[in-house]
Amino acid sequence: MxxxxxxxxxxxxxxxxxxxxxxxxxxxxxxxxxxxxxxxxxxxxxxxxxxxxxxxxxxxxxxxxxxxxxxxxxxxxxxxxxxxxxxxxxxxxxxxxxxxxxxxxxxxxxxxxxxxxxxxxxxxxxxxxxxxxxxxxxxxxxxxxxxxxxxFYLDAKYPNGLRFADVVSQVMKCLSYISPKGKERFDIEVTAGFLSGGDLVNGADVVFEINGEIKPEKQNLSLKLMDGKFEPRSGVLSPGKVTLEIENTMDRKGSILLTNLPAGGGAGVLNIGNFLSGKRILTSQTFRDLYRTEVIQGTEGIGVKDIAVLFTDLKGSTALYDKIGDLKAFSLVRQHFDSLGKVVVNNSGAIVKTIGDAVMATFMNPFDAVNSAIEMLKEIKEFNRGLKGKEIILKIGVHKGPSIAVTLNDRLDYFGSTVNIASRVQELAGAEEIYITEDVYSYPRVQELLRSLNAAPENARLKGIHEEMKVYKITH
Ligand SMILES: [Zn+2]
Known part of the structure; x- marks a missing residue:
């Protein structure tokens, strides 16, 4: 090669x-x-x-x-x-x-x-x-x-399994570059619907409606590409033969792709398959570690439709600090962060931040988050072996829902009611308890994870949330 x-x-x-x-x-x-x-x-x-x-x-x-x-x-x-x-x-x-x-x-x-x-x-x-x-x-x-x-992203497919690129090839009427100051001519035949497309090199679009009786005589359509736009940009044609002439008045290369689509347009929203999404990469600990300086610009952030948020906190940490002193307690807390971090990464999640003794982590889905919560309790149990009298006692909460990814204090963070509720749900938990919301509980395969545990439903009033929420207390 x-x-x-x-x-x-x-x-x-x-x-x-x-x-x-x-x-x-x-x-x-x-x-x-x-x-x-x-x-x-x-x-x-x-x-x-x-x-x-x-x-x-x-x-x-x-x-x-x-x-x-x-x-x-x-x-x-x-x-x-x-x-x-x-x-x-x-x-x-x-x-x-x-x-x-x-x-x-x-x-x-x-x-x-x-x-x-x-x-x-x-x-x-x-x-x-x-x-x-x-x-x-x-x-x-x-x-x-x-x-x-x-x-065009080649793996994009319509719900019926057809690739967009193949569909376009079938309805394509012309595809060409147009050299600077150049002209291209196409003899095409169009049917009722739309003659639609544009110049993706320059970001110009054009759409003609095609309706009425079939015209026996040839129609002429002249388009000019000027200042990165088509002139005219829209209009009406009759079905039948068309001589299309496109003049590029610019000093740079232009292009044209036109398709003849039936009225009603495309065949639906494309599925772009299994790819690496922004959400997935923001829940990658490696990304967060390697690209610490990456931020989301602007104050409005970028939306995430569905993300699982987990909070942990420690029970009786004040007493622990009192008992063994700040330095020793801090060292223990740091070590417990490392243990939790490992569990999070093993479940395809990422730690967003630690707040005092608490951890906030996000996951692609509630299954990973709940599995992580269960493994955290096991991990901390191991961790506490030989720590008689100075055990770390974990309380965990999980919720899922839409959120906004934003940069706050130079850190990629999440914002919105999903995060608030997750934090409030965590506050319900006592020693070695996991609280999850109904949305998390009813997510596919989550109940399988809970099979060997007790899951008790309750209605909870969460601070700052108007309505009562159904939650589940998970215990051994
Ligand atoms: Zn598009």
Whole structure:
């Protein structure tokens, strides 16, 4: 294969990666194999989840592999905003700092607010210093590669299983670059519905309604691309033959993709498959440790539709501090943070912060959070062996729901009523008790976890929450 690899850099950086943590056997060589022999497209926007499936590596390890890989400059990490209607990667950001969640799609002609759970995706592209690939230079790609590989996310599928890219290919009327000051002509035939599309290179969109009787004579449609916009941008045509002429009045390259869709539009919202979401990466302890300085810009934050939040606190810590002194007690508390941290990471979660003796952690789902809570109690039981009279006594609460990811005091944090309720629910717990809300209890497979424990329902009044809430007290 004709690849240009910087051997020295690749060796150095792979060696750093190898040393950084314990990896499953052959993990690094599987990655090296991809870098050396993969085709250009396979090294562009690598999805760690897909990589983990294909290479038979645990998911969390694959995510770590690419997070550390980016830290050591083997890869560039990107935050992509994907349009749910067409799979267009509307924007791509190098850092979380520059990410915003509101966007307009020039293919679907709609504005969308993305949340961290669904249409914000993190992907990794080989660093150009290690190996140059065509996708580092999108301006040099063929128009087909530019649209179908660089812009449209190929794994995006409609609920019926069809890929957007294949659907578009079927209804596509024209696809072409238009050179600076150049002109392109297309003879096409259109049917009732819409002639819709745009120029994704310049972010221009165009949509014509097609209705009425079929016109026997050819219609002419002239479009001008000027200042990054089409003129006219909309209008009405009749079904039948159309001669389309597009003039690019600009000094830079333009392009055109037009599709003829039936009225009623697309076939629904796309499923973009199993990818690394913003939510997942924010619940990765490795991400939080490696990218401490990453912040979410702006005061409004970015929404998460559903996240599980766990709080712990210690019972009788004042008495403990009193009994063994601040220094010794603090040392114990620190050690217990480490123990809890290990449990959290083993359950695919991340510690957001510690507040005094308390811990706040987030998880992808309530199952992981409840499993973590149960393991925390076991872990602390072990921890307390030989600590006669100065035991650490844990109280835990779990809730789930929507939240806003924000940066508070230079830290990626979560904000909103889900977090408040989780904290209040924790306050209900006594020694070695876990309190969970109804939403958590009814989440798939959570009740299986609780099978060998007692789960007693109660109605609780939580501080600052108007309505009574159904909660479950979990005890041994
Ligand atoms: Zn779209």
């Amino acid at each position: 004709d690849t240009n690899i910087n051997e020295k850099l690749l060796d150095e950086r792979l060696a750093m990666l190898e040393k950084t943590r314990a990896w499953s056997p052959r993990t690094i060589s599987k990655l090296e194999g991809l870098i050396r022999t993969g085709d250009d497209f396979s090294l562009f926007r690598i999805n760690p989840i897909k990589f983990s499936t294909e290479k038979n590596i645990p998911e969390n390890e694959a995510i770590d592999l690419f997070l550390f890989g980016s830290k050591y400059l083997l890869f560039d990490m990107n935050w992509n905003l994907i349009c749910p209607g067409c799979g267009d990667i509307v924007s791509s950001f190098r850092t979380l700092k520059t990410l915003h969640s509101h966007f307009y799609c020039n293919v679907c002609h709609v504005s969308t607010e993305a949340s961290l759970d669904d249409y914000i995706q993190i992907a990794f592209t080989i660093s150009p210093e290690i190996r140059e690939i065509a996708f580092h230079h999108p301006e040099s790609l063929s128009v087909e590669d530019y649209y179908f590989k660089y812009r």
